[in-house]
Amino acid sequence: MRKGLVVQKFGGSSVANVERIQNVARRVVSYRNKGYDLVVVVSALGDTTDELIELADKINTGASEREMDMLLSTGEQISVALLAMAIHKLGREAISFTGAQVGIITDTSHTRARIIKINTDKIKEELAKGKIVIVAGFQGVTLNQDITTLGRGGSDLTAVALAKELKADECEIYTDVEGVYTTDPRIEPRARKIKEVTYDEMLEMASLGAQVMQARSIEVAKKFDVPIHVRSSFSDKTGTMIIKEVKRMEDVVVSGVTLNKNEAKITVCDVPDRPGAAAKIFKELSGSGINVDMIVQNVSHTRKTDISFTVPKAQFQKAIKITRKAARNISAGEVIEDQDIGRVSIVGVGMKTHSGVAAKMFEVLALNKINIEMISTSDISISCIIKKKFTEDAVRALHEKFGLGKK
Ligand code: ASP
Ligand code: MG
Numbered sequence: 001m002r003k004g005l006v007v008q009k010f011g012g013s014s015v016a017n018v019e020r021i022q023n024v025a026r027r028v029v030s031y032r033n034k035g036y037d038l039v040v041v042v043s044a045l046g047d048t049t050d051e052l053i054e055l056a057d058k059i060n061t062g063a064s065e066r067e068m069d070m071l072l073s074t075g076e077q078i079s080v081a082l083l084a085m086a087i088h089k090l091g092r093e094a095i096s097f098t099g100a101q102v103g104i105i106t107d108t109s110h111t112r113a114r115i116i117k118i119n120t121d122k123i124k125e126e127l128a129k130g131k132i133v134i135v136a137g138f139q140g141v142t143l144n145q146d147i148t149t150l151g152r153g154g155s156d157l158t159a160v161a162l163a164k165e166l167k168a169d170e171c172e173i174y175t176d177v178e179g180v181y182t183t184d185p186r187i188e189p190r191a192r193k194i195k196e197v198t199y200d201e202m203l204e205m206a207s208l209g210a211q212v213m214q215a216r217s218i219e220v221a222k223k224f225d226v227p228i229h230v231r232s233s234f235s236d237k238t239g240t241m242i243i244k245e246v247k248r249m250e251d252v253v254v255s256g257v258t259l260n261k262n263e264a265k266i267t268v269c270d271v272p273d274r275p276g277a278a279a280k281i282f283k284e285l286s287g288s289g290i291n292v293d294m295i296v297q298n299v300s301h302t303r304k305t306d307i308s309f310t311v312p313k314a315q316f317q318k319a320i321k322i323t324r325k326a327a328r329n330i331s332a333g334e335v336i337e338d339q340d341i342g343r344v345s346i347v348g349v350g351m352k353t354h355s356g357v358a359a360k361m362f363e364v365l366a367l368n369k370i371n372i373e374m375i376s377t378s379d380i381s382i383s384c385i386i387k388k389k390f391t392e393d394a395v396r397a398l399h400e401k402f403g404l405g406k407k
Contacts, residue, residue: 003035004169005127009042009137009159013176014233015079016046024174024233025086028132032092037127039162041137042083043155044075049138065110069139069149072111073098076136076155084134094132097122100141102133104158106148113140113148115157118165135162153214160217164224171226173213174233179240180205180212182404183257188396190405193239194255196246201255201347204381208345209260218242246349253350253357254402259395260343261388263293263310265373266323270333271307273300278307281326285311290319294343294376294385304333308374310385313339341373342391345383346398358382364401370394 008028015021024042032038043049052071056063063071080096087094103119126133137155140148150157156173163171177185178193180202185191197205199222206215212230221228221242231239271277278297285292295309311319316339324335351357358375361382365372370393374385386394399405 003037005037005039005166006031006170006172007039007041007159007163007166007168008172008174009155010040010083010174010233011155011176012043012046012048014174015042015083020233021045021079021082021086025083025090027174027233028083028094029087029090029092032132038132039123039127039166039168040083040132040134041155041159041162042076042079042134043137044072045079045082048075048078049152066146069110069113069147072149073136073139073147076138080134080136087132087134092132093130094134095126096134096136098136099139099158100145100147102135104135104140104161106140106142106150108142108144108146108148110146110148112151113142115140115150115161118161120162120165123162123166151214151216153217156214156217157220160221160226160228163226164220168226170229171221172229172231174231175212176232176234177212178232178235178237179230180210180242180256182255183395183399184210184259187259187392188257188399188405191399192404192406196241196243197255198246198349199242199244200380201349202242204345204347204378205256205258208347208381208383209258209262209343210256213242248350251403252348253354254346254348254398254404255350256347257395257398257402257404258345258347259391260345261391262313263341263343263385264313264316264319265308265310265338265341265385266320267306267308267336267338268323268327268332268334269306269336270304271297271327272331273303273305277330277332280330281307281323284322284326285319288318288322290315290322292319294374294383296374296376310341310343310374340388341385342388343383343385344391344394344398345381346402347381349380351380351382360401361398364397365394368393368397 084096106113137158181191228242297307
């Protein structure tokens with residue numbers, strides 16, 4: 001008897017070597033034996049994608065994005081074939097496919113393509129034959145037959161999109177941790193696994209530094225209301241459910257504390273206080289594909305003002321060059337760089353209905369003699385930029401103060 005359709009996604013660490021691939025195969029087969037139809041999405045083995053990028057860099061640091069996609073998509077092609085073989089060895093029928101083969105059609109923006117549509121006929125045909133269908137994550141194909149990839153961590157997106165398109169009963173994301181935690185357990189051993197978290201909180205946590213799932217995949221899950229179960233491929237424990245709404249006790253204000261050390265800060269001093277000055281700087285930056293994040297500017301009392309903003313470390317060298325040039329063009333002053341920063345954030349839907357959360361956060365930092373350099377807020381998060389050496393202490397102190405630790 002058919003029990004329902006489950007989409008399972010296994011990340012790179014879950015298939016990093018032969019034993020782990022066999023472990024995944026056993027888990028998949030045990031689900032199949034319970035009577036579920038299964039679509040399994042896999043990432044590239046371990047650090048394969050990073051290694052392929054390094055390899056390409058050695059050949060040509062300015063490799064074309066089309067060829068990068070051609071190269072990177074091979075990682076997942078290896079995984080699906082090996083997993084199919086491992087399942088065959090256990091005596092079950094399985095068939096592997098690339099993204100192109102199952103009709104994951106994307107736009108033409110190579111290395112960060114967007115899914116336009118998925119043709120599920122082929123998958124359904126194979127499921128009907130009783131086979132376990134294995135799909136290469138992270139990839140698709142344009143209408144022109146060019147292979148594309150969906151951005152780093154894109155296998156999550158493949159899984160969520162397939163779950164939506166196939167109307168799956170469950171979408172499970174298997175990883176090397178047991179779920180989503182109140183903070184990184186490597187920084188705070190008292191961190192707790194969260195039972196349920198909303199899409200919005202998860203999105204916020206992902207973009208603020210939690211590395212559980214690709215942010216884009218959560219956006220899609222939210223848009224189509226696909227519930228996600230994040231869990232470990234090394235244990236049978238229930239993980240974390242990512243869902244629309246969570247019933248919590250009233251006093252839960254903050255659900256998690258995140259840390260991001262991958263940003264750098266740039267300050268342009270003495271920007272002339274006239275319309276269009278800031279626009280010039282940020283237009284130049286965005287024109288070069290630089291992702292500016294937090295921006296702070298104060299009103300000026302002297303007809304000049306400082307503007308500070310953060311950019312991803314990987315884009316820092318490029319960003320500082322562009323900023324220096326733009327600053328000269330608008331007759332601003334010095335441009336100061338600071339790579340020695342980190343962002344600590346608190347996230348929680350409870351903030352919408354509670355006041356004094358920001359004050360409490362700043363107080364915790366003050367008590368620990370930590371100076372705040374920049375602040376930004378959203379509906380459900382507050383972030384502070386502080387000196388990097390204080391970030392881990394700050395995470396632990398906030399985690400404690402907002403009552404997140406193990407009881
Ligand atoms: N292998 C790709 C990456 O490392 C996709 C994924 O892991 O989801 O980004
Ligand atoms: Mg990976």
